[in-house]
Amino acid sequence: MWKNLPLFPEQASSLAAQVDGLYFFLVAVSAFFTLLIFVLVFVFAVKYRKSAHPKAEHIEGSLPLELTWTLIPLGITMIFFAWGALIYFQEARPPRGAMEVYAVGKQWMWKFEHETGQREINALHVPVNRDIKMIMSSQDVIHSFFVPAFRIKADVLPGRYTSTWFHPTKTGTYHLFCAEYCGTEHSGMIGEVVVMEPAAYQAWLANGGATGTMAANGKELFTQLGCATCHRLDTQGRGPNLMGLFGKSVQLEDGRTVRADENYIRESILNPQAKIVAGFKPIMPTFQGQVTEESLGALVSYVKSLSQPQQKAEGGAPQPAAANESN
Amino acid sequence: MATAVQTVERETYLNNGYGLKSWLLTKDHKRIAILYLISITGMFFVGGFFAMLIRLELLTPAGDLVSSDTYNKLFTMHGISMIFFFLIPSVPAVLGNFCIPLMVGAKDLAFPRLNLATWYIFNIGAAFALVSMIWGGVDTGWTFYTPFSTTYSNTHVVGTALGVFIAGFASIFTGLNFIVTIHRMRAPGMTWTRLPLFCWSNYAASIIMVLGTPVIAITILLVALERLLHIGVFNPALGGDPLLFQHLFWFYSHPAVYIMILPGMGVISEIVTCFARKRVFGYEFVALASIAIAVLGFLVWAHHMFVAGISVYAALVFSLLSYLVAIPSAVKIFNWTATLYKGSIRYDTPMLYAFGFIGLFTIGGLTGVFLASLGVDVHVTDTYFVVAHFHYVMVGGMVLAYMAGLHFWWPKITGKMYPEGWAKLSALFVFVGFNLTFFPQFILGYMGMPRRYHAYPPEFQVLNVLSTAGASVLAVGYVLPMIYFMWSLRYGEDAGPNPWNAVGLEWMTPSPPPTHNFDETPVVTWEAYDYEHQPEQEVPVGH
Amino acid sequence: MATSDIEIAEHALQHHFASMDQQRETATFGMWLFLVTEIMFFGGLFCAYLVYRATYYEAFVEGSQTMNIWLGATNTAVLICSSLTMALGVRCAQTDKRKMMIVLLIITMLFGLAFLGIKAVEYHEHWTNHQFPGSNFQFPEAEAAGVNPQNVQIYFSLYWAMTGLHALHMVIGVALVAWIVIAGARGLYSADYYAPVENVGLYWHFVDLVWIYLFPLLYLISKKHGG
């Protein structure tokens, strides 16, 4: 590859090779059809030019030909569809056990927070060969998290979480772009993703100056904001017990069932009346405007930690064997 | 009839009145077409000027020529002037307005006063947009995405939005007029299967104008209300959903791509048949493909939103449907190619542009398939790949078709021939310049260069320089025709009624046509593109 | 009488049509196509309504409690009556009963104005209760009902947008009918030439039709109607 004129992006994630595979297939098929048309047009234009072929022959059309060039392209595009959909499904489903990073986009910077509490701006350090899940939201307009070397992109929306994930396969420093136009310094909303050897990553973490893990910070907030008065870790709270909640389905008062994911927890904090758990009253006040995106991330992280067995659970309570009360 | 030497000056639509009033109050579709031609040519050069500044800025990686805010306004105003004020009205409002009544054998469009009104509406819309630009511009991107446009932008969003809103009604009423005309105003014997494909494709585009444009009108209106009154419909801070804006926006704006390309396809069908001296291959398939594109075009909009946070299942549905709309476009390409087979081909300028169209639209269409493919779209959406793709469709496709049609019908519109040599040269400039400008952008896009970037990492510079170089060649290719068309008005040879020896009804009346188009209402007894029975002679050109 | 009819008809035939029939069919088809664009125009708002009603159902219920269902129902009835007089008016044009046509169209206009009057009363009520979206929006009932007032605001945004757009169409409709009444009084229409009457009629019925959907969607969301 030429140093000054690279023509192809680096492949630095597990998905990159797959996306490139489909891309090359598309390029090959497109090149074939483009050449076919170019050659046919050129040959016909020369062979049947007026001076060589003064009288046009009358040809009406041909149903078999029409069917051929309707059905063959249709068949080929269905291959594109299936292949593309398979890759998209992988992109849409972060693997279990992925390391999580919370990202907040704002005009015009990226803020990241690791589960272990390290914060960074416009740079994201991650270990190589781990699944990394990004949980992202925006403080203002729509942004888009785009790392070309990983072939991933996901819009970062105000008011809700979106997520994407990647599995870096090569150490190095890669471009991070905001891909959704977001105002004056849109092209300055760039950064880098630094993929490190695990040991180097651990060393970086150690120097990160974290003030407690996100879940621990979340737990503190949980107490400070008074959440713990109602959301008690026994059965008698006025609000649902949050132990083991994350990832479960929740029966709502109006009969619907929702899955307790990041967006559900987020919504329950900011717009508690939207989904009332069966058997509870709509008494929780909204925390909109009282918690920043970062605090929200910490709270979500804490609630999630309540569903994780052993090490990460910061609640201190033994993990409940039974399903939670709100079910 | 054609060879008759006229001693007294024949009355034409051009010489039946000379005052400003005879133009500004005209109800003649042919004069209105010329009024539109003047308006959209103005908007084209406004948009082109912004494009040149954009390309100059991108010569270097640093954002050094203009400030970030200026750059953002440049690409926004480039998009708005080109899409809403040039591409959408280009072929329909100029060539369609001029040709459709002639082609179907009518004296005028169904609603001549409405037709004139659309021109005024269009100009009022354009005035709103231009005044907003002069007062400081707008920086939301032509897509007006919320909540940036409703809450965060400090520029003239409302003025521009109103401009787009108003111009939308010009488009709606033009489409309505075409549909009614094609249904109700056809000459005796002009059955649907004898209708020129240019009418079919404009009919299809009109369906989209009528069904789609009102949705963007109300959406843009909601954006303006949101901005002025903070009603919260699209603002997530007030409980609104910004994706709803994107759904409503693309419900129109994706089919709008077909408003832009379908009439161009119609032009190509006319030209390929005329210069190959053949009936189009598979007439019914080409005609129905236009309708299929118009209908299927409404089912695919969310492929612009695959990374925007829509549901995975919705993405699957829209991806699948997006492939379906590719098929009728492919059918057209194959049919035009097959039309060339065993033809008797002349290389006049319109045909050169048509060749260019077939090639570039093939590339534009096929790269669209990349974007319908979910896995690849995630990587290339919002990058220069998309920019390259839609310029291949809209410039490589539509603008080339528009140029082709303008050269093809120029003798009919003005009665004068353009200078063939210069025209061929400019066609070459356009083709080479275009490819040099936009092909590198495909590579840039896959490399990951995001669109709407004022400054970019240095490794992208070489390709950007190539692109800018191409843009300057392209600019020459656009300025040249402007000059020689004007020149031909005075010095061009007289064209005669049918310089191309073509068979459409519009060629059976003198050039320029008389005020009422036909001295007698024509009765059609032959199929479309009946070149088999057209006497093979050179119509004497000139005096 | 007969000759004047023909004169009127010939006068009314525009140069680019072959016959009055072609002209009338063309005008009517054009009007229907225009109504198609109107359907899509309102369609964008209906789409927004559908999305937010699905998302914020409870808030929509609360918002709809402030609607005066009786005024809404009365207005529906007023519009239906106006549609009847309009339809009969067009019928009079078809059958050449010019005086009757003018009388019926004036009644239609009065119904239209009555609708706007009742709507204005409702608007005034909402306005004084701060139920207009924007910085002055207030919805104290939200707390007790346990809904987010912001989401009720979206209900009101759509309420004002949809009924406001509809009211604007009513104003235009009344103006159009007035135009037809004046032209009719000058004897422009006859059984041979009444396309403008018919088209204004189509427009009027369309505006009625939109209200037929707006009423249940905005007023009758849930049974717990307030006082």
Add this chain to the structure above:
Amino acid sequence: MSSEEHRQHVIPASIYVGIWATLMFFTGLTVFVSFIELHNWNIVLALVIATIKATLVVLFFMHLYYSSKLTKVTVIAAVFFLFLLLALSMTDYLTRGWLTNPMH
């Protein structure tokens, strides 16, 4: 139909009055049923009644019943595309969050 083919069909005034009475009846009905708790069926019923009313208006007041095939197709097309706008938008809103389970 009639001997004067160039004239449009003139509908008897009694039909108009009949339609009007039906519309008034349905207006009363829709208000009446809105006071009965039918859960999700309230909205369904309200929309069914509204659609019946709209259909009557279109068919008779607007003469669609007596109009050309072209006009009928036009109206059906409008309803169809409105349906597409609503239905395809809802494919997104109704299926968000369906796919949240991890891959492995």
